[in-house]
Amino acid sequence: MQKAKTDGSISLNRRRTGKGIRENNERIILKAAEVAFSETGFKGTSVTRIADLAGIPKANVHYYFPRKIDIYREVIDRVCQLWLDAADFRGSDEPETALRNYISAKMDLAYSEPLGSKLWAMEVLTGAPILGEFIREKLLDWFELEKAQVQSWIDQGQIDTVDVQTLFYMIWASTQHYADFAAQTAILNGDKALSKDQFETAKGTISHVILKGVGL
Amino acid sequence: MQKAKTDGSISLNRRRTGKGIRENNERIILKAAEVAFSETGFKGTSVTRIADLAGIPKANVHYYFPRKIDIYREVIDRVCQLWLDAADFRGSDEPETALRNYISAKMDLAYSEPLGSKLWAMEVLTGAPILGEFIREKLLDWFELEKAQVQSWIDQGQIDTVDVQTLFYMIWASTQHYADFAAQTAILNGDKALSKDQFETAKGTISHVILKGVGL
DNA sequence: GTCTATATTTCGATAGAC
DNA sequence: GTCTATCGAAATATAGAC
Secondary structure, eight states: OOOBOTTSOBOOSSOOSTTHHHHHHHHHHHHHHHHHHHHHTTTTOOHHHHHHHHTSOHHHHHHHSSSHHHHHHHHHHHHHHHHHHSOOGGGOSOHHHHHHHHHHHHHHHHHHOHHHHHHHHHHHHTTOTTHHHHIIIIIHHHHHHHHHHHHHHHHTTSSOOOOHHHHHHHHHHHHHHHHHTHHHHHHHTTSOOOOHHHHHHHHHHHHHHHHHHTTO | OOOBOTTSOBOOSSOOSTTHHHHHHHHHHHHHHHHHHHHHHHHHOOHHHHHHHHTSOHHHHHHHSSSHHHHHHHHHHHHHHHHHHSOOGGGOSOHHHHHHHHHHHHHHHHHHOHHHHHHHHHHHHTTOTTHHHHIIIIIHHHHHHHHHHHHHHHHTTSSOOOOHHHHHHHHHHHHHHHHHTHHHHHHHTTSOOOOHHHHHHHHHHHHHHHHHHTTO
16 A cells, blocks of 8 residues: 655655655555546546646646556556455365455455456446456466366365356456445445445355355 | 337338438437447547447537437436346246346346446446436335345245345346456457357356355 | 646537538 | 538647746
């Protein structure tokens, strides 16, 4: 979350003079851009909107990031990192623990990083013009390994015979739904964002259905 | 799909002279707009883009729909109709049949109307500025009835005790994933759109996991 | 590093000839 | 009903004074 600087110090929101200015302003801009892009996508977001959200003159935004696409790439890069840092199955050989931990980690991520999830969804909806490369070059290999693990559980009779890809998509879709469709779930929840307790309840039901659903 | 005219005839893609021109051109524009809006959302879509997709001069698009928002509302209205026309649980008192049919209907809809699903997702991602009203006024009531049906199954011990809202969200998310995240599933499928057979396989696994997951 | 002014393009929408 | 031309606003991006 925080960026280590070369001198070892950490820049937070506090404005600084000297060397930290660029780093600090870049972070503020990227934070604002994450909000804006997750709301209206790349084409639908103006640099003016990002500048306003960041509380920085538009010209300064261009000073740090010459073109809009430069901001977008940085923001998407961070989302890719979030995905790669998320839990995977390789930490456990035991399907019940592995699945439960994975679902829990994905739900926690949807709760703590909803903007990242929404950005991912927005990118894929628009045809994954930037994310496509990442999915092809990094996620694909990761996916093959994870699928192999689940397939081995099936081959050994530890879980039911299910389509492995579909199982992953169910977990991804169900957990990310709570970030991507938050506007909808809020309305259906009486115009109130879901509480942390409701997230935990949802996590419990998703875990129950998925685990029991594959025979655990 | 086809619109009945007052004279009883049907307009398809073929250009006509006389009374059918407006209706025919409006349909062509709406079809193009559905593609464009589902890709880049309302703000991110230009009237020029819609006109180009429709193969109609931009000025003509404005002749039929004075403002961009007029096109958008029409397209969203159709999506709302699709949702309401989709299957619900009230056709069956028996949970296994009801759930299986509902999942099947939602998967068929994701396959046959992916643009509608993507538009819905795009709208909700952008905060549901238009859909919000529909969700509040129509979907909410529908949802309460459906939830009550599922809750009665739980109360009568026909299915496991799960969070009913979460169960619905799992079904919606898992089925709509195949439309909304098609760009991603295609890449993970070797840069090839999923076949009808793969859709059926996915439908089978989703049904298996959901039904068994709630104790059926 | 900041910020006003501005160049250039694109966009939504309209006018008006045909 | 069609379509060229265009207006005014908004958007991306840059220049240049401070």
